[in-house]
Amino acid sequence: MSLVLVLNSGSSSIKFQLVDPTQHATDDPFASGLVEQIGEPKGKVTLKHAGEKHEVEAPIADHSAGLALAFELMNEHGCGPADADIVAVGHRVVHGGILFSAPQVITDEIVDMVRDLIPLAPLHNPANIDGIEVARAILPDVPHVAVFDTGFFHSMPPAAALYAIEAETAAANGVRRYGFHGTSHEYVSKKVAELLDLPAEAINQITLHLGNGASCAAIRGGQAIDTSMGMTPLAGLVMGTRSGDIDPGIIFHLYRSAGMSIDEIDQLLNKRSGVKGLSGVNDFRELRKMIDNEDQDAWLAYNIYIHQLRRYIGSYMIALGRVNAITFTAGVGENDVDVRADALAHLEGFGIKIDPERNALPNTGPREISTDDSAIKVFVVPTNEELAIARYAKELAE
Numbered sequence: 001m002s003l004v005l006v007l008n009s010g011s012s013s014i015k016f017q018l019v020d021p022t023q024h025a026t027d028d029p030f031a032s033g034l035v036e037q038i039g040e041p042k043g044k045v046t047l048k049h050a051g052e053k054h055e056v057e058a059p060i061a062d063h064s065a066g067l068a069l070a071f072e073l074m075n076e077h078g079c080g081p082a083d084a085d086i087v088a089v090g091h092r093v094v095h096g097g098i099l100f101s102a103p104q105v106i107t108d109e110i111v112d113m114v115r116d117l118i119p120l121a122p123l124h125n126p127a128n129i130d131g132i133e134v135a136r137a138i139l140p141d142v143p144h145v146a147v148f149d150t151g152f153f154h155s156m157p158p159a160a161a162l163y164a165i166e167a168e169t170a171a172a173n174g175v176r177r178y179g180f181h182g183t184s185h186e187y188v189s190k191k192v193a194e195l196l197d198l199p200a201e202a203i204n205q206i207t208l209h210l211g212n213g214a215s216c217a218a219i220r221g222g223q224a225i226d227t228s229m230g231m232t233p234l235a236g237l238v239m240g241t242r243s244g245d246i247d248p249g250i251i252f253h254l255y256r257s258a259g260m261s262i263d264e265i266d267q268l269l270n271k272r273s274g275v276k277g278l279s280g281v282n283d284f285r286e287l288r289k290m291i292d293n294e295d296q297d298a299w300l301a302y303n304i305y306i307h308q309l310r311r312y313i314g315s316y317m318i319a320l321g322r323v324n325a326i327t328f329t330a331g332v333g334e335n336d337v338d339v340r341a342d343a344l345a346h347l348e349g350f351g352i353k354i355d356p357e358r359n360a361l362p363n364t365g366p367r368e369i370s371t372d373d374s375a376i377k378v379f380v381v382p383t384n385e386e387l388a389i390a391r392y393a394k395e396l397a398e
């Protein structure tokens with residue numbers, strides 16, 4: 001079996017999967033794992049393979065030591081480079097700026113270009129580069145491919161991509177909407193074209209990626225024309241711990257009147273806001289239990305979440321004019337029956353009718369949840385960013 005190693009490197013962690021690019025989105029990968037607490041006194045590597053979970057604890061000095069340890073653990077359990085036929089490595093790269101619209105075979109020049117984009121993603125791109133350099137050193141003989149989270153949104157027209165900020169200042173500092181989760185929106189939107197049995201070029205659609213991070217996209221004829229995340233992944237929908245859109249004046253107010261530092265405000269809006277900031281939990285399964293127990297904070301958090309989601313759906317329907325399909329994906333979108341029902345409730349006048357029985361079916365694969373007479377089709381399509389990255393990597397490696 002030809003496998004692709006997919007790496008998602010963070011500042012203190014590396015998520016890895018060995019993926020068969022021909023598998024289904026809902027299949028488990030051949031192997032998967034996580035290197036955690038890199039650079040801290042105690043580190044940990046976990047590996048899942050063939051229904052079993054393995055773990056080692058050891059100090060992990062840097063990404064290089066972390067990946068080496070992951071490979072050792074994989075080899076020990078018969079799923080590492082010693083036994084598995086790894087034909088390519090796919091790297092998730094968060095920020096491709098305005099440079100990259102499509103995945104790239106990694107060369108030294110590409111690494112330098114990703115490095116030049118660090119000011120746009122100071123937390124993410126350095127970790128992505130670490131992961132690329134380490135993996136290229138350990139697996140020098142297979143092609144490495146970078147897949148950019150921003151790539152799919154490269155096509156957005158200026159009216160959607162630019163902010164109404166003094167043009168010179170914005171341009172000098174790379175201030176514009178880039179969008180994120182692009183790999184997921186693109187993967188899901190292509191799947192929708194298959195489900196409708198129409199070419200992507202013939203379809204207008206809205207994709208709703210509702211996970212811990214959340215974003216939505218308006219896609220016309222296969223090209224993204226708008227998305228809710230902005231220059232950073234903080235904008236747009238209410239998320240697990242992120243605020244989504246707020247009045248930017250709030251930041252000045254908290255800085256000037258509440259005496260908070262910029263770093264404290266950054267933490268507040270990224271980690272202590274969203275559904276968690278309002279209710280104390282960010283997992284929708286827990287939120288639902290709290291709502292069932294009549295917890296008022298949980299109910300309010302849910303309503304703010306749904307209100308913001310409906311705002312975006314409405315604005316994208318107008319932006320697109322004609323809409324063929326609206327699709328839910330990611331942890332919340334694939335599993336939370338109520339979120340789907342409430343996001344599209346009372347829109348029969350706009351041609352959107354959800355079938356409650358279809359909506360309640362378990363998340364076993366791509367499915368239609370609208371009624372047969374719904375003018376706009378509503379789908380649930382499980383996303384799998386690692387699989388999408390693996391497919392790009394395999395394709396470019398050939």
Ligand code: ADP
Pocket residue numbers: 210211212213240282283284285330331332335336
């Ligand atoms: P990310 O990749 O952004 O971390 P996921 O797409 O995996 O997130 O989504 C994770 C979230 O999905 C969880 O925090 C939880 O809110 C939600 N979730 C997962 N399973 C379910 C479920 N069965 N019902 C409702 N929500 C779920």
